[in-house]
Amino acid sequence: MFRFVTRYLGFLKAVPGTALVFDAWLRIATIFTHPEVSGYIDSIEREISGWDNTCTGIHKYGGLQFSYAKHELGHIHSNGLLDMRFSREIKQQIMAVDSRVEHHHVFKSTGWISFYIKTEADAVYAVKLLTMAYEEYRAKERTGLPLV
């Protein structure tokens, strides 16, 4: 359903508020079908919120966004789909190591990845991926490189 909507009705995200409403539906559906996923998202949120200089917010296309110093680390749609952006090289490395990591559900030929959080182990791995992005920003900050 999520893939169908993002593929064929993705243009609707340009309408203000549509992504927010769709994410609310996803949240309600997930709570009925996979209630544990909602708990995993909460635990990831608690973990990331404890890191220095991070904050959470609403992603522009729906979902929970994690940011470091105003730069997005990644976002989780309410069905448990984590989207993150890496460099293409790092993306290739991550995908080579773990088959659960997929090309982004829309932007396939970019550095974006998608990762479905379905189990507790997935939640642990999601935190690991977010840690990688976080450490990358921290390293850039330490060396004075631009954070983009």
Added chain:
Amino acid sequence: MSKIFTPQYNGYLVANAVGFAIIGISKYLSGPGSNGVLIYSEFIIVPFLIGIISAWFWRDDEISSMTLVSRCVANCFVAIVLSMVFLSEGIICLIIVSPLLWTFIVAGCFTGRAMFRRNNNTLNASVLAMLLVLFVVDSTSVHHYENMVADRIVINAPVSKVWKNVVAYKRNTSPDKYWLFRVGMPSPVESTTEGYYVGAKRKCVFSNGYVFDEKIVVYEENKNLTFDITDQPRDPEIMGHIDILRGQFLLQDNGDNTTTVIGNSWYRLYVFPVWYYDIWAKNVTRNVHLRVMEHIKQISEAQ
């Protein structure tokens, strides 16, 4: 008192009180000119705001997303009860509106949670100002929406037999199949006419005794029966929110002793947003058509 006005209960009580106060003020300011129209703000902006206000009261609660959604269900229930009491809405309407309310209360609540965690007053004020602007713009806009629904059925009877049953038909006693009819929405059961000519008065009787007064405006025997609805009941259940303007039966002789009947209805909606309520309006009108046309088919084929 302090046990009642805890942050958790304020999340229900104050949020809904503010929501209904906004609706009340908006109705008061728009006056009788609003013609009973319920605009999209009342089903989208207000529930969204109820969600945000609830999130503000619950901002210090360490609650899971599951609990927050459960509280949104309770909030939706409170809003529905208040709608029954203060807006005199019927059960069917509330069944129809509840998915919309719940969705926007959930969306508002999670947006509010994110807003208040950031604790950015500029952002919070901007969101509320945007909602206010949307509400005012929507409240002062003209809301008028008309549409039509068409359905067809093939009857194994010659057109002359079908025609008689199209103009007027005896009472339909078969059980309702459509789920909304089963839970109490009135369904059409009988049609009577004072004559077979243009200008003749026609009545469509519903299962709960409602009568739609109609006047035949086109009478082309065995071909076209078109009638305007001249009076229809006002009721808290759906009929206060939709007006059926015109009905039409077009008959086509298929040349093989069968007849194709096309039923058309034109209606006007008094509830917005159209993208939500028109789905229901089409669905209900379609099922009214089907109930009537299947009855006409049954009695025509039995004759």
